[in-house]
Amino acid sequence: MRTSGWTLTDWLDTYTRQEAKPAELLTPLVDALDASDPAWTYRINRAELNQQLAFLNDKSPADLPLYGIPFAVKDNIDVAGLPTSAACPAYRYDARNSATAVARLTQAGAIVIGKTNLDQFATGLVGTRSPYGAVPNSVNPDYISGGSSSGSAVVVARGLVPFSLGTDTAGSGRVPAGFNNIVGLKPTKGRFSTRGVVPACRSLDCVSIFALGVDDAATVARHLEAFDSADAYSRKPQLSVQTHLFGSAPNIAIPESIDWCGDDAQREAWLIAVQQLKEAGANITTLDFTPMQNLAQLLYGGAWVAERGAAVGDFIAQKPAEVNDVVGGIISQSANFTAIDVFNAEYRRAELAQEIQSLMREVDALMVPTTVRFPTQADVAADPVGVNTQLGMFTNFVNLADCAALSVPAPKRSDALPFGITFIAPAWSDNALIALGAYWQQQQPWTKGASEQTLPLTPAKPAGIDDQLIRVAVVGAHLTDMPLNHQLTSRSARFVCETNTADRYRLYALSNTQPPKPGLARDDTGGAITVELWDMPLTLFGSFVAEIPAPLGIGNVTLADGSTVKGFICEPAGLKGALDITEYGGWRNFLNNKNKVANQ
Template structure:
C-alpha cells in the first residue's frame, strides 16, 4: 500500500502523474485505514461512495485537485450525506452540495468524510459534541480547539492535505494554532457560505486548513469567487498589495495569558525571531478590538445564532449540548433596539480600528492566549472558551482577513501559533508573508514526523500579480525604480537569465538604458524579479519607450517570466556589455 500520510497537494499530484499510485488504490486504502470510532470523524464515506466520486474524475490536466482527498466540517452540505452540525436530532440529508463543495468536486477533489465540531459551530474548544471531544493531535489531555476541531486534526495527523472548516469567532484559526497547521480565514464573502448551517450568518466564513500556506492558497484559489446564491458573497474590488519585505506589524501592548506561562514564553520567542528577520514590531492599543470582541457573545449577535436554530430549539432544545443551548438562549435578553444600538457601536469601533491599522502593514497576535486541558474546559466551559477568543472574536466583526500560522513549539512540546490580521481583501498579502515565514521557520507537517517541503515561495506568483524581470534603470536604487514602487510592486529576488542573452548599452537614452536580446551565444545576465499588481501593469507598460518592450524571458533555472526585451535593430551602434553580466557592473565601469 502506498503510504500517503502527510502528503501535500503537490505530492499527491506527483504520485498520480508518475504512476506511483492511482486514485482508486490510494484513496480506498486511505479510507480503510481510518478508525470509525475516532471522534475527529462524524461520518466516513463508504468504499462505494468514494468509488463513485473517483468514477466522476476526468483528468489531472483538467482538474487541479484530481484525486486529492479532503475532509469537510459537518455543518457544510455534501449531496446525499447527512448534515448534523454535531446535533443528531437536527440532522438532514443534503439535496445538493454547498457551493464550495461543488467547486472542490469539479476540481477533482474527493470527499473522504464529515468532521466533528463544537455543536452548531458554537465554541472554540472542540469538546461540545455528542460525538465526543476531539483531542489535541499532540497531547490528548489538551483541547484541539474548535469549533472546526475534526477538520483541523485530520489535517494535523496527515490524513488529508487540506480540509474545510468555518470561522465566525475564530473556529478556523484557534484549532490551527493548537495543532501546528495553517488556518486561512478569508475576507467575509470571498468564499461562499451557501449550503452552510449558519452560526452568525452575517459574520460566517468558510475556511481552509492545510499543512502549509501553499496548499491553503491553492484551495482558496479554487473555492473563491462571487456566488449569487449567497447573499453575503462579494467580488474582490482590487488585488491585494503585498506586504513589504520588512513589514511593520502592530502587536498588543497588553497581553493576558491567563496563567499560561508556556504560551507567554513562546510569544516572546516568536517576536525575537520575527525581529531577526527584519520585521518591525509596533506596540499598539488593542482596547477597541477587545471592546468589539465583547459584542460577539456579550451583545445581541448571540440572537443571530438563535435565528439560525430557533425553530429547532423551540421543539428539541433537550437534544442540544447544554452549554451551547445556554449560550444561544441568551438571545431572549436582547431587543431589536439593542441590536441596532450594538450595530452603531460596532461601526464606531470598526472605524477606529481601521484608522489604527492604517499605521501598520498588519496586526500580529498569538492565535490564542492559552492552551487549556480538556479537564480545565470541563471545569469552567464558558470562561475558558471566552479566553480563547481574546484575539479572534473581533476579526469578523471588523471585516478583516486573517491567517493563522505555526510558530514553533512551547517548552512543554505543545504547538504555538500566531495570527496575522489585515483589512478586507488582503488575504493574498498575508499568505505571501506566511509562505516566507514557514520557509524560514521550517519544522514538521502538523503532528507528523515528516518535514515541511522546501518552500516554493520564489516560484509561486501571488494571486493578482505579474512577475516582472527588470534588467536596467528599474533595478533597486536605479533612476526608474520608483515606477515599480509607486505601483506597489515588491522585490522577490535577484537572479540571472538563462545563458542565451546579450546585453547592450543603448546610445542616446536618458537615463541610460540597456537592451536585452536573446541570441544563440549569449551569457547569463543579472536581473531582479518584482511582483506587480495586475491592475497596475498596464500603466507601467505605457511608460516603456521604444525600442524597449515587454516579452517573455527565460531564467537560469528554466522559469519563464515577463521582462524587458529590445528590438534587434536597436543594437546597431550600441555597446555590447554582455561580458560584464549586468547593468550595475556597466554603470560602475563608467562612473
C-alpha cells in the same frame, strides 16, 4: 502504500507517476477509519466512495488538478447525499446538493471521505461541545483540540487527509490550527461562497481551510475562490489589493500588552517567535490593541448573539433538550436584544473597524498569538464559557473588522505542545498573508501536524502568486522618494530591490518635462544604469501605463543578470536636445551632482 501525512504534492505525484490508482489508495483509507473516533460524525462507505471515484473514470491529474485527493468536510457544510447535523443529531438532514465550496473541490477531482465533528452549531472555540464527543488534541489528548472546527483540524494533523474544510466566524478556522500544529486559512469574508453552510452568524461566516503547509492551503484556496451570485454575501475578488506582497523585510505590529491568563509556557513561546521573526529580518513594532479588544467583545457580549438566534433559534426553542447546555444557553440570549440594540451594535462595529483599519495602514500585517493559553479538557469542563472567551481574545475581532487571517505553527512550547501565531491583514490580503506564511516557514520550518515528519519547505512565493504580478523597472521620477513614486505605491506595488541594467543603455535628461524625467535608450556603446524593480498587481498595470506621457513608454529592459523585465524606455524623437547623463550611472546620482553644483 501508506498515505499518512501526504501533502497535495505527494498525492498528485503518486498518481502522475502511475504508482497507484485512486481506488487502490482511497479504499483502504476509508476502510481504516475508526467508527469510535470522535473526530468524525460520518464516514463514507465503499458505495459512496465508488460513486465519487466514478467521476474520475477516463480522467487523470492532467485533467483534474485535485485528482483523487481525499479531504474532510466540517459537518455544518453540505455534501450531496451525506447527512448534515451541525453536531446536533436531532437537527440532522440529508443534503440534496453540495455546498458551493465542496462542489468546486469535487469538480476539481477531490474526494470527500467524511464529515467532521464540531462544537455544536459552530458555537465555541473549544472542541468539546458535541454529543458525538469531545475531540481530543492530536498531540496530547489531555488537552483540547480547539473549535469549533475540531474534527477538521485533527484529521489533517493526524495525517488522514492533506486538507479539510472548516468554518470561521470567531476563530474556528484558526484556534484548532494553533492547537494542532497545522495551517488555518481564514479568507476574506465572501471570497469563498458560504452557500450550503448552516449559518452561525451569516454576515460574518467564512469557509476556512486546514492544511499541513501554506502552499497546500493556497492551492485549495485558488479552487474555492469564485463569485457566487446565489450567495448574498459573496464578493468579487479585489485583486488590486489581494496580490500585493510584503517584501523581504515586512513591517509587523504586535500587541503592546497581552494577558496570558496564567499560561507561562504560551507566553514564553510567543517571545521566542517574536525574536525569531526579528532575526528573520522583519520590522516589529507594538500597537495598542484596545480597539480590537473592544470589537471582539461585541461578538458574544452584544447583539451578534441575535444573529445566531436567527440561524437556529427556532429549532432550539422547539427542542431545547436536544441542544448542548452551553450552546443553548448562549443562543437563547438572542431574545434579549432589540432591533435598536442591533443597529447600535452595528454602528459601534463600523466605528471600531474604521479605527482598526486606520491603525493597520501603518504596517503590512498584525501578528498575534493564535491563543493566549492552551487549556486542558478539565480546564474547559470547569469553566466552559470563561475559557472560551479567553481563546477568542485575538480571533473574535477579525471578521467584524473585515480582515483576512492565517494561523501558522511556531516553535513548540517548553512542554512540547504546539504553539501557533496568526498573521492578520485587511480584506483581500489573502495572498500576501500566504507569502508571509511561506516567509515564516523558510525561517522556522515545522513538522507535519502531530507527526515528526519533515514538511517540505514552501517556495518563497507559493504557486499562483507570481502569475498575478508583473515586475517593472523604474529609472527616474518613479524611484523611491521621487515625485511619481506614488503611482506605484497607490497600486499596491512593492519594492523588490535596486539593481542595474545590462551595460548597453544610455540615460538622458529630457527637456521640458514636469516633474523632470530621464529617458532610457538602448545603445551598445552605453553603460549600466541603476534601476529599481517593483512588483505590481497585473490587474492594475494597464492603468499605470495609461498615466505615462510621451515620449516615454513601457518596453523590455534587459538587466545585468541577463533577465528581461518591463521598464521605462524613451522614443528616439524624445531624445532630441536631451542631455546625455549616462556617465552618472543613474538618475539619482545625476540629481545629487546637479544639486551640489548649484550649491557651490
